[in-house]
Structures are given as structure tokens and as C-alpha cells.
Amino acid sequence: MPSVTAPFSRRQMLGVCAVSILSPWSLTYGASNDMGFQLSWIKSIQYGGYFAGLEIKSFARYGINASFVSGGPNIDPIANVAAGQFQLGDRPSGPLVVARERGMPLKIIANVFQRSPMSIMSLASKPVRSVQDLKGKTIAVATSSRPLVLNLLREAGVDPSNVNIVPSSPDPSALVSGQIDAYSGYSTNQGVMLETRGVKIFSLNASDLGMPETAGAIYGRQDYLDKNREQVVSFLKGAVDGWTWALANPEKTARLMVDKYGAPGLDYNAQLAEIKASAPYLRAGRNKELLALDLDLYSRIIEMYRKVGMVKSNMSAADLCDSSFINAALAA
Template sequence: MATFDRRAFLRTTGLAGLALGLAACGDSGSPAGSSSGGGLGAVKLQLSWKKNVEFAGEYFADSKGYYKAAGFSQVELLSGGGSGTSVESGLATGRCWAGLSAPTITAPAVLQGAPLKIVGATFQKNPFAVISLSKNPIESAKDLPGKKIGVQDSNELVWNALLKANGIDEGSVTRVPFQSDPSMLTSGQLDGYVGFVTSGPVRLRMEGHDATHLLLADAGLPLVAETFTVTQETIDNERDKLKAFLTAEIKGWKDAVADPARSAELAATVYGKDQNLDVKEQTEEAKMQNELVVTPDVKANGLFTMTPELIEQNIASLAKAGLTIRAEQLFDLSVLDEIYKADPSLKKPA
């Protein structure tokens, strides 16, 4: 098993020097998103990727006026992904007030000294999966040895963690360089590839292939995703503002879960209209992602919440990825707890 190179990971995610940047940001006057004039002012939310249906809840919160009803003059949605600035770096520089990220990215920043916290998780299960064809299915981790699996360099962290979580010798699986071309799977060059369950299987099925998947979260590597990440300063000094923001987000995501078709329309024709998105495909992706957003625990406790057990599972998964961190260093779900205690009706489905 290759040792996880944390310094290399920090370089690739642009997190080197983040702690210093955040410290400087805290002393530089009003941060991005601070109120100016009446109400809560304007804030910037940095998304984890380009504008597709993955952020349907945000589109509803904006288009249906939930942000404005909460007191914000504007919540600007900034595209992420690609070679752009990470959420963690965006928080450091003041480019954004809040962001959607993942524990595998936020944890290294915190370990470098950045005062950041995850205050909620949209996806209770990370969408990473090993995608394969039903005629040659990979149904469990024990099916991996002897297979040829496509893994992008950017997904090396979760891939190595998956192997470690299941006690699989990396030499027993042939890792093949991979970008995002599913034809490598359909042509037989690969037995499977690591990708998002919300998009990979959907596209394959739309192309006439019978696809299946193994969700990493169900294969010994439970991790959340699309996590709301903010600075500790925001939690301490703008708590009511953060509550207002998360309340609007809850309302937006309740609508998104209830209406995948409208979620797809907003993504393809409004917010991501420059992304050449297909409405039918986006609708199917919305249905798929709802399974990651809504779990029995979420039905009982409310959107974005994490049980103590889920938090500990995430901490254990991060350790398998070479990231040793305590739960209280990374997560603070107290803000959400206060929101739902104040208004239990928010737990109810749309």
C-alpha cells in the first residue's frame, strides 16, 4: 500500500499556506459576505463543481426567494471544480462566505491549522462509486482483485482508502489511467471505473448499456459530501446569519427532493444553461442523488444532519485515507440542531 502523501495532496488542492491566509483574512476588516446596510446583506456560496443538478437545492432557494425571505439581499452561487479555487482557499481569501466541499478536502486544511468547520452535509453518502456493466458486475469490494479499474489521479485518495478499508493489496487490482471516457468500460478496456453514481450509470443507460455500481459508502468507506463549510469566525460571530442561510437551504432542498424534473429544468435552462446539459439526463441524475440526500436518519432528524454514528464513521474513513483528525476538529452540527429545535416543522418533507 502506497503511503498517502499529504503534502502532495495539499499542493494539488491548493491548500498550502491556507492557515496563514485565513489568519490574515480574519484581521483584514470586513470579510466577503458581511452585512452592509439593512438585512443580512449579500453573501457568496462557492459550489464544489460546475452548475449542474447537483446544486438543485440552491437553485430552488434562490429562484423561490428563500434566501431573500431569510434576510439576504443576494446569495451569489460561484461555480467550482476544474482548476478553480477550492472552497477552502476561497474562504481564506474572502472569495466566498460559505462553500460546498467534502471531508477529504476540508480535513487536510484543518490539519494545516485552518479554522474551518463542516456544519452540515447535503449528501449523506458520498457519490463516489465503482461503476461497471451488469454483464461483468462489481458488486462488492471482494470482486475487485483481478480487475482493471479506471481511476483518475484526483480520485487516488478515495481509491487507496477503499482498498485499505477492505484489506485489498493494491497490487491485486490493475489501476488504469482514466479521465472520464466511459467508452473504455463499454469497449472492454476496463472492468470498472471510479466515478459519481449520480452521473456515470445514468449516462451509460441512456447510451443503451446496462450499468451497475458499487457505492464506496456501502463498501467500507462511509463519507458524506456536499458539506457546508464555513470559518469558525462565522459560527462564533455570525451565528444567526448562518442559521438564516441554512434555513433557506433546507427549504430549497426540500423542494429539490420533491421535484426532480423541475430541478433538472433549473439546472439545464437557467443556472447551468451554458453547460449544455440534457434535461432528461439531469432529471435521472436528480432522482439518483435524492437517494444520497434522503436517508432514514435524515427523515427522522432533518436535511443536512449527521448522527454521532455517521460522524464517527467519517472520522474512521478519513483515517483510512491517512487523515487523522478528531470529530470536534472538523464537524459542528450545533447550528443545525438549534434550527430544528426552534422549528421542528422543517424536518417534515415538502
């Protein structure tokens, strides 16, 4: 699972607007039950429930022909969905808050990770046990997460100038080599990556530290969602069934990703460890329901982004999210 990406540049925004103006929405978003889904990262176990859905035909059972397109470091998934290239996509909550703030007509309709596994990780032999412990140390942080980490430091009474914050990469190996003292990433991804390499780590979950966040938020264009409610609800039903099966069958799901659906080179043991580590975060909502959308949590997320100056409008959770789709899917 990648870290939050940088906000949109002016060129990206103009490109999206141009494509949006030219796109024949009535043709792209017709009555077809084809559902193109833009993943935010490469195909791996973090999307295991979707591919389990393909395998057990849960999407087909609800009349949906779902396809999942890989993301990656050179792909802007939000721009692709906003431009109408795909009907739905997934992303951590932060970039979607920023996109909505900048005028992208997007709406979040469900959430795979009810609680974000975003963590501050350090070596177990040299643990960073608190935010205060970061004083005098070097931490790798995604560029777009930097304002949030700076706020976290200030809230903990740590002068940010006393912490060396450097850009992070998807691979946390710099932690092992001693180039950094801490790494801001996902305990279910980079953390598992290190653990399966035999590296023992210590993790501080960001939510526990006062940084509310989610991951795997499912979103789409407002106009598409408005015109295709039945298809979207049907897709979510298939996704819930797929994730339910994946969590009940982690070994089979890991094998499916390695042998059939995932990107080349996936390691079975790492995939299995990741889905097992992810399970508590997937069912962390109030009612332990898969893909549920917690508007109170999103209110806190928006307020956090407002506090660090990344949201200046009066955006509310209701502006950003629409829980009626997943509520209908879960009620069926």
C-alpha cells in the same frame, strides 16, 4: 459531482495563509446579509436545491442575499473559502478532513448528501459484483481516493498489486470503450451519465463496502461562523426550503437548471434522472431530515482517514463539525 481532489500543495497552503493574513476579515465578514457560496463543481442539478431556493425566494424570505459561484477543474474551492473570498462552500467530506488536518480553519456545518453515492461501477454485461472481483482488473480512481481504495482491497483480502489502478477523469467513457473494467465515481452523476447514454451499469456503493463518506458538505471559516451565526442559520433555513421544493418538483428543478441557472449544454433528461437518483441519498440520515449533520458518521470518516495515514492528529468530529447551525435551522 466530481471525485475527491488531491490534497493541498505547500504552495497552495502558503498562498492561502498569505491571503488570510492580509484579508480584512472585519470588512469581508461584516454584518452584511450577502452570502457568497463557492460550489465545488459546475452549476448543475447536484446543486438544484440551492437554485430552487433562489427561484422560490426562500433565501430572501430569511433575509439572505445568496449567490452561488461555479467551481470546476481549475478552481480550488477550499482555498477560496479559507482565504475569505466566499463565506461558505461545499465539498465532499474527504478533502475537508485533509484540509482541517493541515491547519485550515474550516468547520463543516451541514450536509446535503447524507449518504455518499460514491460507487464502484462496471458494465452490467461484465459486472464487478464484489471487491474480490477486482483482482486482475483495471479500475479508474481519483488520485486522492487511491489510499482509501487500497485499504478497501486489503480489507477484502485482495493484494493491491493484483489490481491495476489508474487515474480517473470526470467522464467514465473509458468504461464503455473497454479501457477499464471498473470506475470509482458517483452513481448519481457518472452512473446516470452512462445510463442516459443507454449503457447499463452495475454499482457497488462504497459505504456498503465499508468506506464511510459524504458529499455536499457545507463549510465555512471558523471565525466567520462564530461572528455571523444568525446569517448562517438563516441561509441554512433557505437552503432546506430550497431542497425540499426541489425534491418535490424534480421536473421543474431540472428545467430551471437547463434553462436558467445551470452551465451551458446541460441535458434535461440527464438532469432529471440525476435528481431522482439523488433523492434517497439526500434523505438517508437517521431522521430523514435534509442537510442534517451526523457526527457519528464523521467520526467513522475521520477514523478511516486516520487508518490510511491521511490523519495523524487527534482530530475528532467535534473539531471538524459544528451541528448547532443546522440543528437551529431545522428546529425553526
